[in-house]
Amino acid sequence: MDRKIRVVVIGASGRMGREVVKTVLTESDMELVAGISRTSGPIDLGKMVGFEECGVKMSNDVEQALTETRPDVIVDFTGPQTAVSHTNLAIRLGIRPVMGTTGFTPQAIAELDKLCQEAGIGGLIAPNFSIGAILMMKFAAQASKYFPNLEIIEYHGDQKLDAPSGTAVKTAELISEVREERRQGNPNEEETIEGSRGGYYNGFRIHSVRLPGIFAQQEVIMAEPGQALKIRHDSYDRAAYMPGVAIAIRKVMTYSGMIYGFEHFID
Template sequence: MVQTRIKVAVAGASGRMGREVVKMVLSDAELELVAAVGRSTKDTDAAKMVGMEPCGVQVTNDLELALVESKADVLVDFTTPQSAVANTSLAIKHRVRPVIGTTGFTPEQIEELDKQCKEAGIGGLIAPNFSIGAILMMKFAAQAAKYMPHVEIIEYHGDQKLDAPSGTSIKTAEMIAEVREEFRQGNPNEEETIEGARGAYYNGFRIHSVRLPGVFAQQEVVFGAFGQTLKIRHDSYDRAGYMPGVNVAVKKVMTYEGMVYGFEHFVD
């Protein structure tokens, strides 16, 4: 019996992350690239765009038409917060399972998209980070917080990143908050002589966002206790490092129903 390949559409295909997704899909015999949506000139072949042999899939700027004509199973979206919510709803409308790597979704939006997925009888995933190493970092941090509840998060990204704090740091903070009883850290009389010096406040602890040219993506979770500190750090150096996780997500989302928030739920 020949196993049917998973038909994949990519939104944001001409972007830096989108190009990596296109290459990953074209390189996996279990996946089939059926649509690529992004900025393009006429007759742009998706495979040729990423330096591979032409595949016959032309890059288009009409997502809905691409989803309908391609009969895609999964939509992988690495676009912008401004368009990702609409793209996700559009995919669900056509019963295409969304795998979203774009951050910036509110809890209310995730709840509504979960409702839409369940009504359509399909699964979906919104993941602030697809890196296996980053997921392990978050899991380790949540484990450590049970024993060392005094914690701060420092995340580093390039100066062109639009959102702060990063989706990864927010997800890490949420996982820590699940196992850490809320209390306000630091001296109760501390005062910021320059506004923002102590970072963003979340559930009693702080998140600091660094934005500098030359930086790709790093995060450090720092725990403090009497006479000791613990630092859990993850560094990403290349977008290709996220692709094994995206590959797992595309395959596993076929077996889920409802919108899942966080790639850690797909990692055993």
């Protein structure tokens, strides 16, 4: 592009939103044109994240801010309760949505893809923007061709609302694309405590750990007679997601349709 990509951050006062604001303010090919938070006053966004004042004030009205600033892209890390409505609004206004929220059903994604195609714009729904996490998913899917007996364990803080995580679900989906369904374990096994074997997905199990002080980790454990393979990724800070967010903002400008999964943006 000959001009900077105009970006609005929805949920800008949140922990992820603040990191996105920092990223957009420091990328030379991007321009922050608005930040939106329903709970914050009209603070300067640069000052909010510890930078010099940038001249962009926080707004609390999504539709008004998008209509007035006409951005190219929105980045939204708010939550599943608002994700679909924000995505629909952005598409209706011809704005490319980059959604870091979970909770989209396959039917909703298909409908949003249709709307994006009709509008001639791209969009992205990504359970995880960490490049390391995406590589973990890709490696796990590749390895599952040779190690089909596996389980997924994901770890998050105790305030996370959904279980399993969107990353775990996406990992399971990628594995299931190349691994035929096969039920693991003893066919006569019995849970003496309900749920102790974890959630069932396409023949294997997903386990969710929720404890205070944990940020985001996931491992895929694979085993065959006489050997085991563990593929693990650990995130320690929200800054880990920001290189991926910057890539997404740029690449969504070149796509048409709604893309599900950041792995499609990694060559």
